[in-house]
Amino acid sequence: MPELPEVETIARALAPGLVGRVVVGIEAPDRKVLAAPKTRAAWARAAAGRTVTAVSRRAKLLLVHLGPAPAPGSLPGAPDLDEDTLLFAFHLKMTGRFHIAPTDAPPPAYARLLVRLDDGQSLVFSDMRRFGTARLLTPQALSDWPFYATLGPEPWDMTPEAFEAALSRRTTRIKAVLLDQTVMAGIGNIYADESLFAAGIRPDTPAKSLSAGQRQKLLAAVQAVIGRAIAAGGSTIRDYRTPDGVEGGFQHQFTVYGKAGEPCPGCRAVLVAAKVAGRTSTFCPHCQK
């Protein structure tokens, strides 16, 4: 699913309906989504009575911030979840979606986790392919989570110097480096292909063989592409929607992603698809070197 621009769009759309609401219950029709803690009881006990204070994003994670419980502490079982503040950390993986829907309405298809709110609405996390995960944790536990702790900077926080250093020591292909969340966070298959086209770089080029100028151009391309995608509300290929069911708009600006066999928007040569880093990659064999 969703890469950085889609999760950012969702976070912005969810905030108005969630901030200030009190969690009155949790339901998990599919326990597989509960990555930590793993029991429904622990989720319900730790979250109930807490107020949503903010909705944010880091990399492709959606974070829902919760304030103190009315009567914190003293309950047995999971003392670390009696902290003043907790977070829901959702990873949407390929097909995760969010909905805000009336609690008394039938749940959306593939509903995996439902957060009942005090205004008669529910935040529903749905996920057809069941790759998505939800965590309920303290700010400290979030920082200690290895996936979170090893995330690289957001694209606009990446400095040319750090990008140069990361690429110059990698032997693998540049596409794999862009997809590596520990180098820079938030890039997935769509935005990797779009950025590589914008920078005129083939996806299978070894990272360390790029020139300094090419690396500079690539970082600028990533930042520009991600920025334009956020402005367009993300990209809808199939499943992605905002919580209101609205599609993104950036798919109409794709230059190469999903366009193998079509003419290159720059030179009209036929765009080519190849497997790079295990992912289908589309590029122009003429414009990208």
Place this chain on the structure above:
DNA sequence: CATACGACCTGAGTGC
């Protein structure tokens, strides 16, 4: 340590 690749799931689309 870095890299490569199958596994995890369910469905949509294609071709026979």
Place this chain on the structure above:
DNA sequence: TGCACTCAGGTCGTAT
């Protein structure tokens, strides 16, 4: 209509 097959926005565990 049915079946077999391929592909899909991401990460993780295991093998090399």
